[in-house]
Amino acid sequence: MSTPRLDIAVTRYDNTRALFDGSVPFDGLDVTLHSPPIPEIFAGVAAGRFDVGEFGLTHYLRARDAGTELVALPVFPARVFRHSAVFVNTAAGITGPADLAGRTIGEFGMYGQDSGIWIKGIMADEYGFRPQSNRWVVGGLETPLPRGFTFTTHPHPDDVHVTFAPHGRTLAQMLERGELDALFASNVPAPYLAGSPHIAPLFPDHETRERAWFRRTGIFPMMHTVVVRRALLHAHPGLARSLYQGFLAAKDDAAQRYRDMRRLFQVTTMVPWMHQLFEENRDLLGEDWFPYGIDANRTALETFVRYSAEQGVSRSPRAVDELFAEELRGT
Incomplete structure (x- = not known):
């Protein structure tokens, strides 16, 4: 089977940096990474200009209601308390x-x-x-x-x-x-x-x-997910898993950098007292404070789906698992 060649669009967050610098690869995939401004990423994903891309969670729910061919991976590269x-x-x-x-x-x-x-x-x-x-x-x-x-x-x-x-x-x-x-x-x-x-x-x-x-x-709100075109998943069995593992490894690499920086009191950043802030956040949020996968995010996802339905911007609440690629529903 030929190696899938993919155009992937995602913001250069600290949790995706290792993908851009090549220190974390997508095993078995030939990818070209793009990082235009977020509105251009979303528009490109919706228009099919990218094979895989970051996408707003509300845009994804609405696209699902409209019968989209996009399928989400349980990857959440952007989170913000609101x-x-x-x-x-x-x-x-x-x-x-x-x-x-x-x-x-x-x-x-x-x-x-x-x-x-x-x-x-x-x-x-x-x-x-x-x-x-x-x-x-x-x-x-x-x-x-x-x-x-x-x-x-x-x-x-x-x-x-x-x-x-x-x-x-x-x-x-x-x-x-x-x-x-x-x-x-x-x-x-x-x-x-x-x-x-x-x-x-x-x-x-x-x-x-x-x-x-x-x-x-226990909720750290996610804003975005990562989506892939359904036809690609059908054409390349195992693709969802390969993509997920790449994004997960890049995120884990970033998290480990923060842990390692404690030895230097986080002097690789310009933020004073970063060491203490990191420890306070880890005490509250846990060792994996930015989790990917469905199970670790189930409460947050169920809450977002409920909010979206209650506010009348998506259909009645649906099961969280059905929003994601089938082969990743055990994550």
């Missing part, structure tokens, strides 16, 4: 989650992208947040986005009011000017980083809240 994702205009009088009711809220790109699904679900579980009580404005955070910006469908419930940002406007601008009361962000708004007095986090103590939430739930 209490830190909510920003407010300081003149809006919002001091806690209850004050969000009836407000105008911005969300990046689409209603119900990965970070938005997570924080809406967390806020609903923890504070009784109801998205249907708000007016939602979707658009670009720092760069205006066209209305046709999409990788999959854009469903939202009929009782949720969603509009696009005005032409040429960004969500960061609108929040700073008070045209938005709040923003559910995928990234930190640039005006806030620049010291704008008009923008503040909803939860200034977000790390404390995120750590407490992890202790209760």
